[in-house]
Amino acid sequence: MGSINFITLFVVIPLGTAFLMSLVGRFASRRYVSILSVLSCASLLFVSFWALQFLNKTAGNILVYKIGGWMPPFGICFVVDSLTSFMLVLVNTVAFFVCVYSVSYVKKNDDAPKFFTLFFMMLTGINGVVITGDLFNLYVFLEAASIASYALVAFNSEAEELEASFKYTIIGCVASGFILLGIAFLYSYTSTLNMADMSSILATKSSGFVLPFVATLFITGFGLKAALVPFHAWLPDAHSSAPASISAMLSGVLIKTLGIYAMLRILFNIFGIIPVYLSLFMFLGVLSLLVSGVLALSQWNLKRLLAYSSIGQVGYIILGIGIGTPLGILGALFHLFQHSISKSLLFLTSGSIDRAANTLDIRHMSGLKEKMPLTAGANLAGSMSVSGIPPFGGFFSKLIIIVACVQKGFYIYALAAILGSVFTLIAMLKVQKFIFSEETKKEHKDIKKVPFLMQFSMVCLAFICLFAGLLLLPSTRIFFTNAAGVLLGGLNYGHLVLEAAAK
Amino acid sequence: MSSKTNTGMSLIVKTVTRIVVSVILVFGIYIVAHGHVALGGGFAGGIIIALSFVLLILAFGRNVAVNKISVTLAANLETIGALMFLGIALLGFLKGAFFTNILSKGVPFKLFSAGTISLSNYAISLKVGIGLFSIYLAFVILERYKQGK
């Protein structure tokens, strides 16, 4: 038991940092704020790789940590399986680079301690959602992550940011309301809150009307959080108004853990794999792809364009999940991975561009390539990866999803996926053409240099984008296939967790 | 109207408040201390403590609030409360797991029983009470700035 105590660090490190940050920010100089935040992000990254390593050595690929020593149905437990460790590595990698970027991005701002406090609060919530094995606890940490993100969207306190934040908060509250209602129904039906226990109880119950109703509530709630198309209206406002590094976190990690991960965990591993939801997922995914693709084309604000493209890429992930074959889910998870990396990279570059050109309207920029070659290169890598050009990771993930579609005979969906990819490519080419190519405008002559730390994190993320395809080689693919295996295992999750807990 | 709210309400209200505030404060501490025995607990008690301070501001006007009470001190106390709770959680590692109740359980129905539960109540009440009070203070200070404009 003692050796797996490190699992608690995923919550304790960011939470402790958040609490300490407000003290450090008041008493010590600004340098310590930066050092503390980078150190704790780095240690989180280390712990997440450690967990991955530890998991591979454990029999059964599952770790259960009993908080307070209470057995699972009675207390809360942490569950680390392949899907969890995959998400943890992803989240903490992105968070580390975003944190390094933010250190110099908010350097001039007097309220950097508040910024980092909220940033770590959000990270606590995200890690907590991923790692928990208890349904109500998932709700609590989902709210923790959300409330920090609402405040971060309004961080600059300008009129637009406040408006976006209000919309985002209200929509988030409605989503949480639906989720809590669903949890209440499930609690009354099964009389337990532990996800593993719940799944084994639900497997024995005869099919009633409760499960479809609760599933509808959850799909609405988590769909609102993940911004699937009928529920997407808040996302472009919120993601384009936040500070650039926060947009990177929101688009790269937050909507994927709070929306997609939580929804998949509940619908696949508690309710079991039900074909109706799968076809609903595919439909919603394709709808998101096409609608957001068309809407992204008409945008002239760089961050809004990127935000709309995020909706479409989430659609890809949901489409891949909805196919339901091992190949489809593998593709979806790989797409989730590479989209997190590339979209956070793109938002980070948008932050540097905003700093340099003082505008986000792409019609007012041109020829920035000469002045900021590294940013241009990083942006090119991210754009190509998102739109799926061969050597980059995005190509492989989209290819896998489309092949899985064709294998199962969904030709129309495959066609729609290709069409969506073309839309993304056009939007990204628009960005490249207007911002980086052509001659440099007069007002861009005296552009400040991008600080080293910002360049460092952009270049690192660009390299990950470039070589993400290599992760599909057989030796590292096991990382993704194990994670897909957890989802495909369905109700098996309950037995595995309860067995591991009894040990 | 504005000068009146800056200096507070009438003398009667101020006198009554002086007497009542201490009673409310003691009641809040009572609720916190008996959280594990009878009803109440850190959250309810903490909010009652916060309300007693809010009453002071309401009666004596916002000038008193802004001049006498240090926002920094409030924020520090709040953080210390939060850290205390996290520390109690981490103490559990001494006997096995996160959040294990390491102290002796004592005799039920006694004030000093239930191990870390009563300690957590104190930490939470510090965090909640001071925290909510500083929220209210932030609202008050914002309005003062606007009036000063």
Added chain:
Amino acid sequence: MILYLLCLILFCIGLYGILRKRNLVKIIIGFSIMSYALNLFLVLLGYKFHGRAPIGASDQNIANMVDPLPQALVHTSIVIGLGMTALLIAIAIRIYEKYGTFDITKINKLKG
């Protein structure tokens, strides 16, 4: 059963306030009504006929108590609701400062 339905009607009223009203304060009020309804629903689910409050007594052994778990959940949920409401009010006040109104039809700088 009818109690559950009445509670869900209250939830719907809150939802209606959030989605249909055009005043920021009314939207916040709608949110608080929604969270009241959710809290009440959870406690209703844990009620037991002739049950006692889940607090032990020193002189007798109480066998029949109501379910304490939903009460613990609602305790958490009340505090979450308080935090959300306070944050919403703070944002609304700042919006009022910037735009000079609580009317959301006039708060529309973001488009597209």
Added chain:
Amino acid sequence: MELYILLSFMIFAAIVAMEVKDLFSSIIAVGAVGFCLCLAFLILKAPDLAVTQLVVELLCLIILVRATIKRDFPLVIQGRWVFNTISSLVFALVFISFAYSALKDLPDFGNPTMSIVKKYLEEGIAKTGATNLVSAVILDFRAYDTLGEVAILFGAIVGIMTVLRKTKNENRQDKIDE
């Protein structure tokens, strides 16, 4: 029986809070809903929650009144109110009827299943030492939830401080005004 009357009154007060034109009256009405909820908790044998709800409601009301007082009360005239009302009613009816068929499968009111809670009731006092079982659940069995709750409150407070602070631009603006 009291519960039916209380709930009906809460619905009535909620409708008043939503529909009345004056913002101040609307806040008073929502206060009525909150205090009725507190009474309902008492009837449902949840005194802990009643206390918490009471004080939370007080604080919320003070902040809400503070937020709206001395600000204009614009009468928002709703366009297309017939369409709005009908569509909301239809949505509510659909939602309630689906919920009705789901509620039929749940245990009846007053007879919860309480399978895992049985252990809390039997061993709670002995294992945690706390006689208030709600306290035992939130601070021992499910103490990790409470850590999340503290984190949320902390996040909300820092968030409010962030939103309400004077930004650099505004300070500059003030200087120009002077």
